[in-house]
Amino acid sequence: MVHIGQLIEQELRRQRRSVSWFAKELYCDRTNVYKLFRKESIDTLLLYRISMVLSHDFFKYYTDEFSEGQDL
Numbered sequence: 001m002v003h004i005g006q007l008i009e010q011e012l013r014r015q016r017r018s019v020s021w022f023a024k025e026l027y028c029d030r031t032n033v034y035k036l037f038r039k040e041s042i043d044t045l046l047l048y049r050i051s052m053v054l055s056h057d058f059f060k061y062y063t064d065e066f067s068e069g070q071d072l
Helices: 004-014 019-026 030-038 044-054 059-069
Strands: none
Touching: 004 030, 004 044, 019 030, 019 044, 044 059
16 A cells, blocks of 8 residues: 655655755645655645655556556
8 A cells, every 4th residue: 555645755855855845845834744744645636736846756656556456
């Protein structure tokens, strides 16, 4: 199962971006970002915005998991 909050946090750290920077880009405060990191799932519009801010396709984790579960 995908834990999207952890994946977002990992990507943010990989890019060496601060939580403050990320919060500013998402127009929210830092406490909301830390709450986001704990979430296993989030709204698709928010995930789209996060993908755009970090230039990273977070939807692919769901697509990959779906593809792995299919009998091809």
